[in-house]
Amino acid sequence: MEEYIVNILKGSVLTMEVALGSLAVAVVLGLLGATAKLAQSKPLNWLAGIYSTVIRGIPDLVLMLLIFYGGQILLNKGLELVGYEEYIEINPFLAGVLTIGFIYGAYMTETFRGAIMAIPKGQMEAGYAFGMSKSRVFFHITVPQMIRLALPSFTNNWLVLIKATALVSILGLPDMTMLAKQAASAARDVTPLAPMLFFLFTGAIYLAITTVSLIVLKQLDKRYSMGVRRGEF
C-alpha cells in the first residue's frame, strides 16, 4: 500500500509541472488574444473572437482528444508532405501542456481584455506623449496596472486549470489521477476499499494545492492592491 501512496505523491510533481507549464502557455496566449481583441484591426478582432468563443464553447476533454489524437495525424501527414518518412509520436507531456495552455489561453484572453479595458486610457496616452514605444507602454504602463485588476479572475482560471490537469490522465500521462486509478485497480486484492482510499487521498492533494494557491494569490492581491482605496461602506 505504501508504495502506491508514494507513487501518487510522485505523480503530484507531474501534475504541478503540467499545470505550471500550461499556465505559462495560457498567459502568453491570453496576452496575445487580449491585445488582438483590442487592436484596431478587424481581422485580428475576428480571429481572437473566434478563438475565445469556440474554445470556451467546447468541453476541455473533447478539445484535448481532438488536439492530441488529431495533432498526431496532422503532424505526421505534414512531415510526409515535406518528405520525412519516419513516424513521430508526440510527447504526451508536451501535448498536454500545449492543449491545456491553448484552452485556458482563451479564458485568459477574456480576463486580460477586461483588465486592460478597465485601465484609464489617459495612462497609456501619457506614455505615448512621453515618446514611449508601443511595447514599452504595454509592458511598463499597462501590464503593471493590469495585474491587480486581472488577479481575481486569474485566480479562478488557475484553480480551474489545476483541476483540468486531471484530464491528461485520459491521454495516458502518468499524473496523480492516472496513478491513483492504476493503484486502485492493482491494490483491489489487498483491500476492497483501496479504490476509495486512493481517490480520497488524491482528492486531498488537489485540495492542498488549491488551498496553497489561494493563500499565495491572496498575498499577491494584497501586494498589488497597495495604495488602492476599495469602495468603503
Add this chain to the structure above:
Amino acid sequence: MQFEVIFEPATLKLFGQGILVSLKLLFISVTIGAVLSIPMAIMRVSRNKWLSTPVWLYTYVMRGTPMLIQVYLIYYGVAQLEFVQSNWDTVPLLIPFKDALFCCVLAFTLNTCAYTTEMLAGAIRDTNHGEIEAARAMGMSRRQLMWRIVLPSALRRTLPAYSNEVIMMLHGTSLASTVPALMDITGAARSVYSDFYLPFEAFITAGAIYLVLTFTLVWCFKLAERRWLAYLQPRKA
C-alpha cells in the same frame, strides 16, 4: 477528411443517443443541484456556526477537487466495490449504484450543487440592506423576509452567474465518457474515433454539437434574464 462516415445512419444514431444521454445527465443533475442549493445557501449565510460550517466545508472540498476524481470516487470507489455489488440486489440504498448513469448524476449533482450554493449565498449576502430594513419595518418574520424578499431577488441576481455554471456542467458531462458503461456525446465520438481511426471527424463533430448546445443555452438564459432581470437591464437610450 471523411465526414461521410459521420453521416452514416449507424454513426448518426450513436451521436443522437449521445446527445440524449448528455442532456439527460445535465438536466437531472442541474435541477436537483439547484433545488438543493437553496436550503444550503440559506445555511451557508446563517450566523449559526453549526449550520454554516458544514456547508462551507462541503463547498470547499467539492470546489477544490477535480470532478473527474469525484466521478472516479463514486464509480470505482463505491459502485465497483465487491460487497456493494454483491448486496445491491438486497439493500435498497445500494440499488441505484447498479446504474452507471446514477453514479455520474450523483457526482455531477454534488459538484454543481456546491458551486450553485456559493453563488446563491453570495447573492443573498449582497441583498440591499434597505430592502431588508423595509421588510422588517413591515413587520415580516425572518421566514417571510427570506421567502418574500431575499430569495426572489437573490435567485434572479444569480441568473447570469448560474448560466455560466450550467454551461460548465454541460461541458462537465463529457466526463461521463470516462465511465465505461456510458455513451454520451464524447463517448460516441471516442467510439467513432476508435472504430474508424478518424480523430478529426469524430471530435470536430462532437465539438460542433457542444457548441450548438452551448449557444442554445446562452440564448435561453438571455431570454430568462430578459424576463426576470428586466429591472436591472441598462436603460435603453
